[in-house]
Amino acid sequence: MSETQETSTARAPFNNPDHDIVLRSTDGVDFHHFKLILSLVSPMFDGMFTLPQSKSELAVPVILVPEPSTILYPLLLLSYPSAGADPIFNNIDDASAVLEAARKYQMDAIIYRIGDLVAAQFLPAHPLGVYAVSCLAGWEHHARTAAARSLEIKSLGRPSSEFAGMGAIGAVDYHRLLKYHYECGVAAQAVGESLEWLPSTPYIKRMQMWQCVACRRGPAFGRLAIQIASFGKLTVTPWFEKYLLASRKELANRPCELTLWESAESASYDRAIVKARDCLACQFVAHHELNTFRTFYINEVKKAIAKVNLAS
Known part of the structure; x- marks a missing residue:
């Protein structure tokens, strides 16, 4: 001065x-x-x-x-x-x-407190910024938490305003974030390949999307047979087949539960409900049963993603 x-x-x-x-x-x-x-x-x-x-x-x-x-x-x-x-x-x-000043003055006791405050204040709105700071500071716990939160960003890796605050991050840390996002997408997609994780209850067995008699008479029925709980492979209705295929693509780009839950992101859900109206039997129960299925689906996606580790 x-x-x-x-x-x-x-x-x-x-x-x-x-x-x-x-x-x-x-x-x-x-x-x-x-x-x-x-x-x-x-x-x-x-x-x-x-x-x-x-x-x-x-x-x-x-x-x-x-x-x-x-x-x-x-x-x-x-x-x-x-x-x-x-x-x-x-x-x-x-x-x-503030973090850099704490390092310069060797205030080691407060460096991790700064990490906790950064995560608490900025994680919901700026997960990539928190990830970048955490990598630079060595806060691996916060880096993992921020990486998991970044799964809500659609098609991570494309240029966007989401990357504000990432300027100082190294190539290795950026690559491991992209790798984590990709592997979570693969894991989330795989959930819909088989539905053996569904509970083997009478209600699940009777669900309309694989037991509709009216759809069985239609020309499009019978294209996809998939494992349902422990009941073996059952052929699903056309509208449910489209939902599974479309939702898996959505999860590849944005592998998190919000992709399946938020109507703004889950176009596959809305299209399935509209398509179900073509069947006189399905149109009355499709919304309720698909919503029930989606609850189990989301839970299984969360489990699959939780098994993916952020590479060190």
Whole structure:
């Protein structure tokens, strides 16, 4: 900062008049702090304070630091014992800057706390950004969680605004994310190849999509026979066949439960219901039974995806 630049005092808790050290940010904000606290959380500051001090210097020392107050405040707040609240980051870039400052000052005790805050604040809306920061910081747990959340992004890998915050990520970490997304798509697709995972209950056996007498008389019936629970291979109705094939393609592009559940994404579901209206018998029960099937389907997709690991 310029020598003529005016300074101000940081807001609580860094405005304590009993302070014995001042950290001055690049934008002229003075943070009143205590040497003991800074020494405990940062070996760098500890070494600085153990250097010989001039006995004639009565004023509180001022240390100029190369961070702005927007970065310094959350950094110091995380290491302050009586702060009473965690900082809220404005965006992932600010969180990354705080992380880099924590590393520079060797504040190892708060680095993982920053990871928890980043995940809590940004994971729902910015999973790729959280993934990128987590990879750079070595937060493998948060990287896995963010990668799983990124499955909600359709056709991951195509250029899109979703990739904001990914600029600093390495090629290896980006590749393993794409590989994870692809393998989850393969696993999710495979769920619909056989329905042996369905419960072997009388209700399941009588479901319309493989027991419709009216559809059996139609010219399109009899094309696909598939394993149903433990009942053997049963031939499914045309509308259900189309649903299975289409939903599997949807899951390949977006391998998560929301693909099957959200009407905006699951065009296969809506088309199946419309197609079922061609059958006088199916049209009255298709919505209820397909919805019941979809509940089991989603649960099985979740299980399949959970078995896929994010490569290290």
